[in-house]
Amino acid sequence: MAKRKSSGNRSISYAKWGYIFIIPFFVVYAIFTLYPQILTIYNSFFEYYRDGLTIVGPRFVGLDNYKTLFATNHAGYVPIFKFLGNTIWLWVLGALPQFVVAMMLALFFTSTRLNIKGQQFFKTVIYMPNLIMASAFAMLFFSLFSQVGPINQFLISSGIASKPINFLGMQVSVQTLIALMNFLMWFGNTTILLMAGIQGIDEALFESARLDGSTSTQVFFNITMPLLMPIFIYVFITSMIGGIQMFDVPQVLTNGYGIPDNTSTTLIMYLNNFLGISKNYGMAGAVSVLLFIITALLSSIVFKSINPNRK
Amino acid sequence: MKSNANRSAEIKLLISRIVVYAILGFLSFLCLFFFYLMFVNSTRSNAQLQSGFTLIPRENLFNNFYNAWHDGDINIPVGMKNSFIIAMTSAILTSYFSALTAYGTYVYNFRFKKFVHLFILAIMMIPSQVSAVGFIQLAFKYNLTNKLWVLIVPSIAAPSVYFYMRQYLEATLPIDMVEAARIDGSSEFKIFNEIVLPIMRPAMAVQMIFSFVGSWNNYFMPALLLNKPDKKTVPIMIATLRSADYSKFDMGKVYMLMVMAILPVMVIYVILSKSIIKGVTSGSVKG
């Protein structure tokens, strides 16, 4: 820090280069992200959609879109709340086992006592699903778990089931499949991050704890976990923000319908529905604003967790 | 007595090792099984697929490949070309310009330096979907749908890549080095391109890989902006498989298309897995 300051004094005359170097970023950001974001918010106060070949609006309607957004629908619930609930629930279903398993694996891999061989292989394998195209992953599960797909073929030929199980029609199985896919895609990533965290802890702390006669459980709760907290919070919050944006997997698996009974419709799927044939910029804008508020709250938490010293 | 305790500790260790390897084996199996099944099914004809479950590949790999490659509705060669163009150019742009921006806020002192840095960190977590509505509206208004560059150019402003580059710079680039180069009379751009970039090569490589994979797999925005068959990317094509219609009754072909969608990234992964896994940790957070 001190070094940077001293060099800073000498480089005052170069200040304009600082601006020049960051110009591309900010020009592109302003045009392709900031302006569209402002437009999104602006849209949310207008009635603006397409009805076939006719464009309706834009007509200023104040908060009407938000009123519609929070209105009870025909099935007797407020869609946006249900879909927010779905999104969180689907995230929890995948993330909870993800954290538990990842923490377990990170402890295994870093344990000098266990001295796991073939770590590179296991890490390579468990990280692999993270790189799979989510839409292809979902399409794969759709094909594998269809009523005439390989999984049902196996269940029937092995006598486990007497008739095909409609995995893609039942809430339990659809949600489980979505959670399983999210789990598979992310547990390897989390394991690697947590491992790095554990490896960053001073070995001497473990050593002295062991000399004190602490059990491994005590070591975990008294040393590992507290020191791992910052990185764990980081992983947790980024996973949550990723979860809020969940789209590809349920969209492709349920063909956008969120079957059954809209129990796998996520916030972004709802947003996507408004951007379909009617190009309902008004309502889509309102959904986006809500999404923005939710993530702004979450990211302010992550911001604090990354920079705990900065107040 | 002592040796007994030792032995029981050894047995304990052996048991826990067995349990741990069993868990690792099971999780590895979970990670590989579905993709293995996909591969096997991509080697079977539609009729064979109907005749039951098997783990043994059959002889229709090339047949399915031919059918998938020449499908009239899903033009996968074009999709792969489009995906590749978007993913490759985005990867280059995002790593170069993020490094440039990070260098700009790290090396130079200017009035809004701190604000700029904090601003980029603050916008890092805003999901891209929030700008989608306005973005699409603009794209339709200015006739920018079905243009690949519309999906490429925004990658110049990638806050999370910036964050990674900035951390990497802080860890690896001594300011003295820049100053020494200045004394030698190098221009600022020359310093960045010829001295700083080589130092940042590992970071750039990692970010290029992640950016490439991210773009290759990206579905939400491309699906809203690209609908012309000759402009579609692979994920859009894969998603249209899900919407059933009469042309998709050949499941062998469907499995093959999925294999083709995943394969390029898998090839990259097999070659570069070590540095990719290293890359996961190095930029995420300060230990």
Next chain:
Amino acid sequence: MKKLLSILLAMLMVFSLVGCSNSSEPAPAPADETPAETEEGKVLNIWTWNVEFWDFLGKYYADEIVDEYTYKKGDVTIKRTTYPSDGGAYQDALDAALLNQANAPADEKVDLFLAEADYILKYTNSDATMDVKSIGVTDFSNTYKYTVEAASDANGVVKGVSFQCCPAAVIYRRSIAKDVLGTDDPAEVQAALDSWDKFNDVAAQAKAKGYYMIPTTNATYRVFSNNTTSPWVVDGKLNIDAAIEGWMDQSADYVANGYTAYTSNIWGEEATSEMFATGKSMCFFGPAWYFNFSMGNAQDPDKGCFGDWAICQGPQAWFWGGTWILAATGTDNPTMVADIMNTFINNEEVCSKLVSEDAQFSNNQAVNAKFAADESYGNAFLGGQNDTAVFVELAKNIKFQNITSYDQLCNEGLQTYFQEFLDGNVDKETAIANFKDYIRTTYPSVTVE
């Protein structure tokens, strides 16, 4: 030049509109008078959602097939733009293109586009399509009346033609019919299936023999939705017709009694797997294009059951699909557009080949009648049955009625959400409420109560 052309075209359109209101007599073919003939665009853009018509165009109209997306006819390049139909993607893209038609360069303008009955009204009732009589398509004497009605706007101005007529039938497995009814003769099977009550009785018999009556509850959907007495949207409000209710009741009944193999999408892997020889479903529903192009599993050389099929009229007359070719306002190739239309409805040779070589039911009554009377003509897939003869009878009863531009997603949505009830996931009220909510989200302009 372009400006002059468009003025000429506009004048022609006005002229033809005036002409129409003056008399309904077919005007003398003005094709030769079209002054644009010598100075038309070099690129003709056709919008489609699949390659069916495109392939016919290549076979019977183009001079040269350049590649999958390009043909040549004279010095004009014919280009195809295709979007998938599902979820309204095709309509969505087409709408955007037509809205932009005035600004698009001549070579990128939509000249000709295809539309289905489900949403044709949106285009015929708009300025995006033009009166085909004005460009020289005037002879509708041999086409089926409903195909002309479907392509006409509210004032009766014809905006396009169909190259096929799509009366639809019950497509049954001969071997299963023999086992269940003791006969596979189309006339006798028809006698057993000529009302829904009888159809349901046979379903019970089929069940007793270990068969399913239908592969999926969605199979009969189109028969009901084609015989509605009111449209999906009345005065801007969503309306569920009694016929749709009838389908819901039948479906619930069939699921409860085990008369149906699945409840899934007709195109899905489940329903189509019933087309294999191992399938246990007796009756499929569809027009000529369905059994010729969409029953691939039945035609599979290893596991199919080619020739084990036959058709009969079934409980109710209906049609399914049919592809209309509409002329887009602003086309710079009016002569060729008209020429293509005339070729596929009035060129006897082409229409005959559509029947004999492509197993289509053409939109030319004279040609169809010829094949219906030809005893040597038969469809091998149907065990040699003369399908044209069946369809000629069926086509007489087709009604084109109660159509709105919202139909595609209303039909898709209702089937998807009602399936959740059939699968036992929700009660009927919830299923319908979910459907209504889907319409509310999809079509802000439709009021849902």
